[in-house]
Amino acid sequence: MKKFFVIMMVALTLGVAINAVLPDVSIAGPENQIASAITAQAPSAEPQTIKANRAITISLFVVIVAITLCIVVWAAKRTKTTADFYAARGSITGTQNGWAIAGDYMSAASFLGIAGLISLYGYDGFMYSVGWLVAYVTVLLIVAEPCRNAGKFTMGDILSFRTNPKPVRAAAAISTVAVSVFYLTAQMVGAGKLMELLLGIPFRIAISGVGCLMILYVVFGGMIATTWVQIIKAGLLMTGASVLCILVAAKAGFNPVQFFSDVATNSQIQSWVQINLLKEAIPKAGFDYGQRFLEPGLLLKDVWDQISLGMALVLGTAGMPHILMRFFTVPTAQAARKSVIIAMFIIGTFYILTTLLGFGAAINVSPQVISSVDKGGNMANMLLAQMLGNQVAPLAGDFLLAFLCAVAFATILAVVSGLVLAASAAISHDIYVNVVKGGHADQHEQVRAARITSVIVGIVAIIIAILAEGQNVAHLVALAFAVASSGNLPVVVLALFWRRFNTAGTIAGLLIGTVVAIGLVLVSPNMQYPKIIAAGQQKIFVALEKKQAGGATLTDKEKAELAKAKVIYEKTKDGTSMMGLEKPLFPLKNPGIISIPVGFLAAIIFSLMFRRKKEEDAFDELYVRQNTGIGVAKTIAH
Amino acid sequence: MAEQTNWAAIAKNPKFEEIHRRKTVFLFGWWIFSTVYYFLLPIGAGSAPGLYSVKVIGNINFGYLFALSQFFVSWAIALYYASWANRVSDRLTGELLDELKLR
Numbered sequence: 165m166k167k168f169f170v171i172m173m174v175a176l177t178l179g180v181a182i183n184a185v186l187p188d189v190s191i192a193g194p195e196n197q198i199a200s201a202i203t204a205q206a207p208s209a210e211p212q213t214i215k216a217n218r219a220i221t222i223s224l225f226v227v228i229v230a231i232t233l234c235i236v237v238w239a240a241k242r243t244k245t246t247a248d249f250y251a252a253r254g255s256i257t258g259t260q261n262g263w264a265i266a267g268d269y270m271s272a273a274s275f276l277g278i279a280g281l282i283s284l285y286g287y288d289g290f291m292y293s294v295g296w297l298v299a300y301v302t303v304l305l306i307v308a309e310p311c312r313n314a315g316k317f318t319m320g321d322i323l324s325f326r327t328n329p330k331p332v333r334a335a336a337a338i339s340t341v342a343v344s345v346f347y348l349t350a351q352m353v354g355a356g357k358l359m360e361l362l363l364g365i366p367f368r369i370a371i372s373g374v375g376c377l378m379i380l381y382v383v384f385g386g387m388i389a390t391t392w393v394q395i396i397k398a399g400l401l402m403t404g405a406s407v408l409c410i411l412v413a414a415k416a417g418f419n420p421v422q423f424f425s426d427v428a429t430n431s432q433i434q435s436w437v438q439i440n441l442l443k444e445a446i447p448k449a450g451f452d453y454g455q456r457f458l459e460p461g462l463l464l465k466d467v468w469d470q471i472s473l474g475m476a477l478v479l480g481t482a483g484m485p486h487i488l489m490r491f492f493t494v495p496t497a498q499a500a501r502k503s504v505i506i507a508m509f510i511i512g513t514f515y516i517l518t519t520l521l522g523f524g525a526a527i528n529v530s531p532q533v534i535s536s537v538d539k540g541g542n543m544a545n546m547l548l549a550q551m552l553g554n555q556v557a558p559l560a561g562d563f564l565l566a567f568l569c570a571v572a573f574a575t576i577l578a579v580v581s582g583l584v585l586a587a588s589a590a591i592s593h594d595i596y597v598n599v600v601k602g603g604h605a606d607q608h609e610q611v612r613a614a615r616i617t618s619v620i621v622g623i624v625a626i627i628i629a630i631l632a633e634g635q636n637v638a639h640l641v642a643l644a645f646a647v648a649s650s651g652n653l654p655v656v657v658l659a660l661f662w663r664r665f666n667t668a669g670t671i672a673g674l675l676i677g678t679v680v681a682i683g684l685v686l687v688s689p690n691m692q693y694p695k696i697i698a699a700g701q702q703k704i705f706v707a708l709e710k711k712q713a714g715g716a717t718l719t720d721k722e723k724a725e726l727a728k729a730k731v732i733y734e735k736t737k738d739g740t741s742m743m744g745l746e747k748p749l750f751p752l753k754n755p756g757i758i759s760i761p762v763g764f765l766a767a768i769i770f771s772l773m774f775r776r777k778k779e780e781d782a783f784d785e786l787y788v789r790q791n792t793g794i795g796v797a798k799t800i801a802h
Numbered sequence: 803m804a805e806q807t808n809w810a811a812i813a814k815n816p817k818f819e820e821i822h823r824r825k826t827v828f829l830f831g832w833w834i835f836s837t838v839y840y841f842l843l844p845i846g847a848g849s850a851p852g853l854y855s856v857k858v859i860g861n862i863n864f865g866y867l868f869a870l871s872q873f874f875v876s877w878a879i880a881l882y883y884a885s886w887a888n889r890v891s892d893r894l895t896g897e898l899l900d901e902l903k904l905r
Contacts, residue, residue, distance in 0.1 A: 294872045301836040301876050305829045421860035428861040459855045460847035467848030505880045512873045785809035792895050
């Protein structure tokens with residue numbers, strides 16, 4: 165315990181040191197851009213409130229960190245065995261687990277990104293959010309209860325139940341780590357950018373700070389601390405979204421018909437749709453551009469890509485290792501069922517509130533301002549909060565903005581902690597204890613292995629995130645879901661429901677599903693294709709040169725543009741993508757539509773090619789257990 | 803686990819076979835329904851954008867209500883499953899455990 169407090173003190177000092185550095189960070193941060201953007205819109209915003217803003221935000225951060233560290237100290241005393249560390253001893257109730265699942269699942273991307281998409285592209289942003297909830301029907305009906313009944317700590321436990329445990333656990337750990345690392349990198353890079361944009365904290369310091377906290381939570385508090393961090397975060401997120409929604413709804417007199425009419429008749433939205441989205445310089449007579457914002461087709465143009473993404477969401481969520489792991493924390497299948505249903509209501513309500521926030525931001529802040537602050541619209545909620553708050557009282561906007569920053573911060577911590585825990589469970593429980601040690605390790609050694617692995621996973625995540633600075637990581641989330649849906653989900657479902665499934669099928673399904681999903685993304689339009697960039701630049705400078713040849717003199721801005729386009733063209737014209745390709749081989753951004761069937765087929769074909777009678781006979785035990793829960797109490801007790 | 807549980811015998815127990823049959827029909831049936839209903843949304847948006855534009859109440863159109871209905875349909879399936887499980891599968895499982903003297 166002494167060692168524990170020494171490390172805690174070091175971490176706290178580090179945290180204080182980071183905070184002490186903060187006021188020195190340049191004042192001309194993007195925060196001012198937000199403020200000036202708002203000032204341009206509503207002259208009432210006072211520029212001198214920015215300082216107060218940072219003070220409030222940092223204090224709220226400190227409060228969150230302090231509360232969560234208290235939880236870690238409390239949880240550390242209760243974390244002695246592997247059952248404590250990985251599964252909170254099965255002591256979490258259904259309701260608590262429901263909030264924790266919601267906290268584990270709703271990332272900063274859902275909170276900031278989807279509202280941003282709605283504020284910039286209207287209806288399509290909302291349609292995009294639907295799949296994230298519908299995914300839980302699969303979790304509820306197919307995987308939650310069987311996993312609770314048949315599993316212990318990891319996905320590897322379920323898959324190795326009746327197969328040859330060593331190779332199966334190793335393969336399961338590989339795909340678990342792949343999914344976790346992709347998702348973790350996307351989250352951490354997003355966190356760094358967010359802190360940089362909102363508070364002017366340098367990217368590396370932000371990542372290291374978030375990374376250190378996440379390691380602390382997981383190493384000392386294990387699943388108990390991670391669960392409570394996720395519960396608190398879900399509560400904060402719902403509070404923040406609800407308060408903001410009430411402010412938005414009040415503007416429309418709490419009348420939904422009025423609200424949508426405000427969207428359709430807003431002149432800034434109309435001109436945004438006409439000029440920026442539909443690229444029509446002259447408005448078509450009689451065309452209702454405002455109403456067009458409420459109709460599909462402004463963002464999601466390829467139906468096949470949407471179906472492919474939908475498949476990855478609907479099947480991938482149920483194959484996410486950090487989500488599966490949450491079902492091992494409740495005592496019974498009934499509690500697992502209850503927790504998914506509670507999570508569905510929280511997550512669904514959140515996305516419905518998000519629609520209001522997205523459209524509300526479009527009406528009140530305008531898409532033009534939102535996209536000028538951040539191209540992807542990620543700051544829509546933040547801008548909305550500051551603006552509506554300031555209309556209530558001068559300081560309220562800053563407080564609300566600070567509160568939302570704190571919510572985003574808590575959100576990131578909760579999601580990354582869950583992922584680190586899942587990845588380190590796969591490495592220490594599946595690979596170290598069961599493959600390397602052949603299951604012969606005492607409790608003390610197992611917990612120590614789990615803690616050491618968590619530190620290593622955390623440090624590696626920090627390093628990868630720092631290396632990925634400036635890279636486009638948005639496709640990593642899609643990649644995580646693609647691997648989870650093509651590698652993990654097929655084998656989990658077949659292991660639970662198909663008698664003839666066996667070792668060969670499990671390994672083939674996991675590896676082929678994972679490799680095909682990653683491979684298709686590598687040759688998809690997600691990657692950068694220099695020749696396509698070059699062609700775009702060529703268009704720009706050819707047009708400008710034509711203008712010049714026609715006798716017109718170019719403005720300085722146009723000259724600069726011409727020079728820049730030529731430089732980029734020269735740099736990119738002979739280049740190829742990471743895979744040496746000139747253009748994408750696979751036309752869709754989401755590989756699910758191909759890789760999911762391939763994952764299932766590989767698992768089925770290899771099972772039938774290498775049949776194992778012993779494993780088929782053991783199906784009775786697994787099937788009776790997963791349906792009835794016989795034997796669960798014994799699993800927990802030992 | 804001291805005593806050996808005879809899993810194959812439980813698997814052949816008529817009560818267990820009934821649990822298995824009714825669960826399979828309910829769970830996969832509703833899963834397929836939910837999935838088909840969900841994929842109608844993007845497919846419809848791509849193939850029948852005109853339908854999505856039809857105004858229903860004020861400026862609120864069919865597309866918005868259809869997307870919103872996805873949430874309510876998912877919730878309804880969840881609640882219906884909870885009540886079905888309480889009435890049917892949990893009760894049958896309880897009866898099976900009593901019969902096997904496992905609780």
